[in-house]
Amino acid sequence: MSNESAVLQRDLRHTYPRAVSAEGHYIVDSEGMRYFDASGGAAISCLGHCQEDVLRALLEQARRLDFAHTAFFSNAAVEELADFLCSRAPSGLTHAYFSCGGSEAMEAAFKIAHQYFQERGEGSTRRWIIAREQSYHGNTLGALSFGNNGARRVPYSSILLQQDKVESCVSSWVSACDLYRGLNSGESHSDYTARLASELEDKIKELGAENVIAFAAETVSGSTLGAMPPTAGYWQAMREVCDRHGILLILDEVMCGSGRTGYLFACQEDGISPDLLAMSKGLGGGVQPIGATLVASHIVEAMRAGSGVLRHGHSFMSHPIICATALATQRVIEEQDLLTKVRADGEALQGMLSDGLQTRARLAAHIGDIRGRGLLRAVELVADKASKRPFPVELCLYKRVRECALAQGLICYPGAGNADGVSGDHILLAPPFTMTSSDMDFLVSKLYDSLEQVFSELDIF
Ligand SMILES: Cc1ncc(COP(=O)(O)O)c(C=O)c1O
Numbered sequence: 001m002s003n004e005s006a007v008l009q010r011d012l013r014h015t016y017p018r019a020v021s022a023e024g025h026y027i028v029d030s031e032g033m034r035y036f037d038a039s040g041g042a043a044i045s046c047l048g049h050c051q052e053d054v055l056r057a058l059l060e061q062a063r064r065l066d067f068a069h070t071a072f073f074s075n076a077a078v079e080e081l082a083d084f085l086c087s088r089a090p091s092g093l094t095h096a097y098f099s100c101g102g103s104e105a106m107e108a109a110f111k112i113a114h115q116y117f118q119e120r121g122e123g124s125t126r127r128w129i130i131a132r133e134q135s136y137h138g139n140t141l142g143a144l145s146f147g148n149n150g151a152r153r154v155p156y157s158s159i160l161l162q163q164d165k166v167e168s169c170v171s172s173w174v175s176a177c178d179l180y181r182g183l184n185s186g187e188s189h190s191d192y193t194a195r196l197a198s199e200l201e202d203k204i205k206e207l208g209a210e211n212v213i214a215f216a217a218e219t220v221s222g223s224t225l226g227a228m229p230p231t232a233g234y235w236q237a238m239r240e241v242c243d244r245h246g247i248l249l250i251l252d253e254v255m256c257g258s259g260r261t262g263y264l265f266a267c268q269e270d271g272i273s274p275d276l277l278a279m280s281k282g283l284g285g286g287v288q289p290i291g292a293t294l295v296a297s298h299i300v301e302a303m304r305a306g307s308g309v310l311r312h313g314h315s316f317m318s319h320p321i322i323c324a325t326a327l328a329t330q331r332v333i334e335e336q337d338l339l340t341k342v343r344a345d346g347e348a349l350q351g352m353l354s355d356g357l358q359t360r361a362r363l364a365a366h367i368g369d370i371r372g373r374g375l376l377r378a379v380e381l382v383a384d385k386a387s388k389r390p391f392p393v394e395l396c397l398y399k400r401v402r403e404c405a406l407a408q409g410l411i412c413y414p415g416a417g418n419a420d421g422v423s424g425d426h427i428l429l430a431p432p433f434t435m436t437s438s439d440m441d442f443l444v445s446k447l448y449d450s451l452e453q454v455f456s457e458l459d460i461f
Contacts, residue, residue, distance in 0.1 A: 103138025150421025
């Protein structure tokens with residue numbers, strides 16, 4: 001037997017430490033090293049790890065009913081979770097479909113949107129999904145086709161849906177709402193919002209409204225742009241454009257939803273309701289893999305009046321153990337009023353990230369932006385602050401920061417490509433909702449120590 005792992009790991013040249021246990025906010029490896037999970041992996045472990053109430057619910061459900069296929073049965077756990085979410089959801093979202101992850105939740109949203117127009121007899125022309133540059137909606141071929149994450153799309157470009165080869169247009173993507181790089185100097189937020197709304201309107205007209213299914217976007221941009229919140233009026237403006245042209249609005253809250261921004265549904269802060277909304281990551285806190293697609297009543301009614309069936313489905317949809325675990329996770333968040341804490345801690349973390357730079361002048365010169373909502377925050381690294389010039393891609397800065405922080409006992413989620421799809425490094429932070437103030441001190445100091453170490457090693461200072 002070779003010592004080599006038989007697991008097809010993400011990086012085949014890298015030997016990963018082996019996680020053997022988890023306690024609260026820490027993961028422990030086989031050498032006994034403890035890591036503070038300041039990003040919940042990828043914004044997943046919202047209650048930290050091994051939360052007792054959640055584990056109890058999982059075990060109780062497993063003992064009572066492990067699995068019952070949806071071709072034959074519904075089950076109590078899925079019914080309760082659907083009631084929990086729909087009774088708290090933005091108005092109009094009345095039904096929920098449960099899958100096993102974010103990509104599945106978004107695939108379902110795209111397919112249900114498509115089915116809606118089929119049921120209404122408009123299916124023959126409607127085929128475009130308008131999405132945004134610098135977006136990510138998942139790694140399955142459909143979700144990857146509609147999203148715009150350059151690094152993830154390029155290796156598959158020959159087999160993606162031909163979303164970027166619209167006959168008379170350059171693409172079916174519109175600009176992201178990017179307050180760091182997209183806002184023109186001297187432009188007000190409301191003018192910027194109006195500019196983005198008219199860009200969407202122009203794109204719909206260019207494609208022909210009768211050919212468009214939906215506009216899809218992350219309510220708060222996640223790992224591609226790096227925790228980028230929209231302008232105050234952005235979502236109202238986009239909702240109005242969609243309504244004016246009779247197309248659906250799909251919100252991807254896979255990363256920013258489930259309480260991460262301080263609201264169960266991130267769009268509640270923006271005061272709008274989408275037609276479809278995808279959730280995942282924090283919904284089950286990582287204890288079980290779950291995706292959810294919430295659907296507006298008018299879509300469900302069109303399906304009921306038409307074919308009467310959901311044409312999409314998977315073997316593990318509505319899985320009782322997964323749903324019971326997610327329900328327990330969400331109940332803990334509600335019973336402990338953690339969303340209020342997330343909003344307060346988010347502001348505190350933002351302040352500490354800014355204040356922490358006061359004594360680190362050399363580092364401050366390379367921090368272009370600190371942003372986010374609730375406990376979804378990002379620190380953007382730049383070679384030159386005035387011009388916002390990113391570091392050269394070849395440095396692989398984000399990977400070096402991830403490794404250096406890990407060696408110091410901090411799990412954070414660095415990413416690249418926020419400037420143009422390839423370059424532009426940021427560190428995403430998504431700490432547990434239950435984080436203490438000493439956890440927050442540890443997070444900020446370890447993060448900045450790691451950045452300083454990497455910058456010194458690369459002679460950037
Ligand atoms: C906004 C967004 N949508 C979709 C996905 C895909 O989710 P998954 O990795 O669970 O398939 C992700 C994952 O990071 C995401 O951040």
